[in-house]
Amino acid sequence: MNAATPRLFRPGDGAVPPALSGREAQQDVLSRCLADLVAGSSPPHNVVLVGPRGNGKTALLNWFKGACADTPVDVVALTPHRIPSHEALVDALAPRSAIAKWLPRKVGVAALGSVEWQPNGAAGKDLTRTLIARSRKRPLAVLLDEAHTLALDVGGTLLNASQQVRADAPFLLVLAGTPGLPDHLSAMDATFWSRLGEGLLPVGRLDDTAAREALAQPLSAHRVGIDRDALDAVVEHSQRYPYFIQLWGEALWKRHAATNGTPITVDRVSSAEPAVLASVANYYESRYRELRAEGLLDAAVAVAPLFQAGMDATAAEQELENALAAAGIKDAAARFATLAQLGRLGYVWCPPGQVPPVAWSAGIPSLTTYILEHGPAPH
Ligand SMILES: Nc1ncnc2c1ncn2[C@@H]1O[C@H](COP(=O)(O)OP(=O)(O)OP(=O)(O)O)[C@@H](O)[C@H]1O
Ligand SMILES: [Mg+2]
Incomplete structure (x- = not known):
C-alpha cells in the first residue's frame, strides 16, 4: 500500500471492519441490551459470543463499545490477562480510587446494607456492593474478550457478582470466547447457561x-x-x-489504483492472489502446528473427508464419531473427548445450544483440505 492509499480492510486486528456485515442478529440482541441499560434497567440476560477464531467476536465487541460511546452507559473492556486474580478484578471494575464518587459516605440503601462507608475499609473489597453502587450512578457494561482463558476462580467471582448486580442496578456482562467457552463457564458456575436465554450468540462464518x-x-x-x-x-x-x-479486501484495495477507475476484474483478482495465498498458507501452517501440538492431527485427517463436498458441507455427529473410530479411537469416551477438542480449536464447528442430533461443519472448509493434503496418511 503506498502512502496515498489509506487503510481500509482490517485483516486480523479485531477492529470493526469497514462493513460489519451478516451480524444483524447479534447486533440486534446487543442493541436491545443497550436500550435497556440506557433506560436504566438490566437487560433480561447477559450475553455470550461464541465462535471459532477469526470470525469476528472481537470486532462485535468493539462495535458494541462504539455503540455505547454515544450513551450514558459506562464500558469497561477487559481481557483475562488484565484480571489474573480476584484483586486485579476488583481493581479493574471497582478501583478504590474511584469508589468515593459512586458511594455516599453514609450508605443506607437496602442492597448495600446500613454500613458506614470507609473508602479504605473491608467494604472496598466487596465487588458486588460497589458494582451495584457504580451501576446505579451510571449503567455499566463489562466486556470480556478471550473469556475462555479466564481463571476459573476469577470467573466464578465475576459471574456471581454479575448475577447479583444485574438484579439491583442496570448492568450487563458480555463475554466472548472460542468454542471452549461454554464448558469453561459451566466449570465456573453450573447454572449460568440456564439463565442466558437469548443471550447466547454464535459467531460463525458469514452467509453468501x-x-x-x-x-x-x-x-x-x-x-x-x-x-x-x-x-x-x-x-x-x-x-x-x-x-x-x-485479507482479500486488503490485497484488492492495495491494487485498486492500477485499475484506472475500471471495476476489479478476475485478472486483477489473480494478480492479488499470491499475496493472499501467502498469508493463508501461514495461517494454515500455524493451525497445523496447533493441531499437532494437541495430538489431534490424526483425528483432524480422519474427519476431513466429511467436509470436502463444498463450503456448506455438514456432517452428523455420528459420522464424525464413525470416522474417529475408523482411525483407531476405539473408546467412545475418547472419541467424544477428541471431537470436543477439535470443536474447541474450531477445526470443526457446531453452534452452541443446538438440540441433538447436531450437525457439524468445518471451521474453515479449505483448512480441512489442507490438513488432508499435508497431514499424516490415514491409518
Ligand atoms: N462481519 C464481518 N464481516 C467482515 N469481516 C469481519 C466481520 N467480522 C470480523 N471481520 C474481520 O475478521 C477478522 C477476524 O475478526 P476478529 O479478530 O474480531 O475475530 P475473533 O473471532 O475475535 O478471532 P479470535 O478468536 O482469534 O480473537 C478481522 O480481520 C475482522 O476485521
Ligand atoms: Mg478476538
Whole structure:
C-alpha cells in the first residue's frame, strides 16, 4: 500500500471492519441490551459470543463499545490477562480510587446494607456492593474478550457478582470466547447457561450475501467496483471466513489504483492472489502446528473427508464419531473427548445450544483440505 492509499480492510486486528456485515442478529440482541441499560434497567440476560477464531467476536465487541460511546452507559473492556486474580478484578471494575464518587459516605440503601462507608475499609473489597453502587450512578457494561482463558476462580467471582448486580442496578456482562467457552463457564458456575436465554450468540462464518457485502460495500464506498465473476472467485476462495475476506479486501484495495477507475476484474483478482495465498498458507501452517501440538492431527485427517463436498458441507455427529473410530479411537469416551477438542480449536464447528442430533461443519472448509493434503496418511 503506498502512502496515498489509506487503510481500509482490517485483516486480523479485531477492529470493526469497514462493513460489519451478516451480524444483524447479534447486533440486534446487543442493541436491545443497550436500550435497556440506557433506560436504566438490566437487560433480561447477559450475553455470550461464541465462535471459532477469526470470525469476528472481537470486532462485535468493539462495535458494541462504539455503540455505547454515544450513551450514558459506562464500558469497561477487559481481557483475562488484565484480571489474573480476584484483586486485579476488583481493581479493574471497582478501583478504590474511584469508589468515593459512586458511594455516599453514609450508605443506607437496602442492597448495600446500613454500613458506614470507609473508602479504605473491608467494604472496598466487596465487588458486588460497589458494582451495584457504580451501576446505579451510571449503567455499566463489562466486556470480556478471550473469556475462555479466564481463571476459573476469577470467573466464578465475576459471574456471581454479575448475577447479583444485574438484579439491583442496570448492568450487563458480555463475554466472548472460542468454542471452549461454554464448558469453561459451566466449570465456573453450573447454572449460568440456564439463565442466558437469548443471550447466547454464535459467531460463525458469514452467509453468501454477507460475504459479498463485506467485500463489495467498502470498495464501492470508495468508488471501486468489482465484477460479478471477480466477486464470485473471491467469495469462493475466502470460504466466507471473515479473516480471509479482510485479507482479500486488503490485497484488492492495495491494487485498486492500477485499475484506472475500471471495476476489479478476475485478472486483477489473480494478480492479488499470491499475496493472499501467502498469508493463508501461514495461517494454515500455524493451525497445523496447533493441531499437532494437541495430538489431534490424526483425528483432524480422519474427519476431513466429511467436509470436502463444498463450503456448506455438514456432517452428523455420528459420522464424525464413525470416522474417529475408523482411525483407531476405539473408546467412545475418547472419541467424544477428541471431537470436543477439535470443536474447541474450531477445526470443526457446531453452534452452541443446538438440540441433538447436531450437525457439524468445518471451521474453515479449505483448512480441512489442507490438513488432508499435508497431514499424516490415514491409518
Ligand atoms: N462481519 C464481518 N464481516 C467482515 N469481516 C469481519 C466481520 N467480522 C470480523 N471481520 C474481520 O475478521 C477478522 C477476524 O475478526 P476478529 O479478530 O474480531 O475475530 P475473533 O473471532 O475475535 O478471532 P479470535 O478468536 O482469534 O480473537 C478481522 O480481520 C475482522 O476485521
Ligand atoms: Mg478476538
